[in-house]
Amino acid sequence: MKKKIFSVLKYILFLAIGGVLLWLAFSGEDINKSLAEIKNADYTWIALAVIAMVLSHIVRAMRWNQLLDTLNIKTKTHTTFYAVMIGYFVNNAVPRLGEITRCGVLARHHKVPLNSVIGTVIAERAFDTLTMLIILIITILSQLNFLGNFIFEHILSQFSNHTSVLFIITGGFLVICLFLIFLYRLFLPKFRKLKLFNKLLDIIKGFWEGIKTIKKIKHKNLFLFYSLLMWGLYTFTIYLCFSSISVTKHLTFIDALTVMAIGSIGTLVPTPGGIGAYQYFVSLALFALYAIEKNTAFAFANLVYFTQWLMINIVGGISWVILFLSDRQKTEIKT
Helix, strand or coil: CHHHHHHHHHHHHHHHHHHHHHHHHHCCCCHHHHHHHHHCCCHHHHHHHHHHHHHHHHHHHHHHHHHHHCCCCCCCHHHHHHHHHHHHHHHCCCCCHHHHHHHHHHHHHHCCCHHHHHHHHHHHHHHHHHHHHHHHHHHHHHCHHHHHHHHHHHHHHHHHCCHHHHHHHHHHHHHHHHHHHHHHHHHHHHHCCCHHHHHHHHHHHHHHHHHCHHHHCCCHHHHHHHHHHHHHHHHHHHHHHHCCCHHHCCCCHHHHHHHHHHHHHHCCCCCHHHCCHHHHHHHHHHHHHHCCCHHHHHHHHHHHHHHHHHHHHHHHHHHHHHHHHHHHHHHHHHC
């Protein structure tokens, strides 16, 4: 019962964070103007953007297959794609749960260990985080003068006014980490006698096996190519959406890369489906970097977000039904 209450409270908190960020993104603006921008958008470009979105998820599925192959898990691209879309579908409701769900769906479908499959997703996400950081660094370095003012005025300035608070938080975090390490070393012999502790170690070992899969990939160049293609399609999605609104039509592919990179920061905030966080960062980038009017910037951010949200819900829902029927058919054949 306590776990359920905690889960509900955590969900409400994440949803509240998204609501606050959404409010910050649109505070003091005219919602009717933003709605008019969305209504008057050219949805031919949006339809093309949806195709690019779906292709990016197919590429992600193909890349995940490479990681699964190192564990001798043979799966077809369409099955992995269904699992990926189900994961995004769940993330739209409960943040971070989608990663575990897509692993569970695939593990159940192929009757393979869940821990190892989760490890491949951890490896995938670690690689994606590293890639995102590299993209951010390259974007900043290639537009240093342009982005320098944005970083200092809109991000670092927020911390410079609260330096003492930042030091206290950092110091407190380090003290807690050191204390936990001390407890671990002090009670390690006792922990080893506990079944729960040994089970936890087995889970960690399973995760580690998954993480090591990147080293075992047979075709590393292909893995890298899939990664670059996937991020390229993410950027191309933003670029296509630029053409849907007259005010953003002049923006280039490099501008799309910048907006995509900054918008990706929003996905790190644990809100359902990234709602609020994504709109906040994308609209901030468009307004602060490219002098796009706030109403239009907010309209664009919502147009991209809810187009993706709708696509994920439709394709993810269909994927869940297909895999459910497939699993049930397999069960009926065996019995």
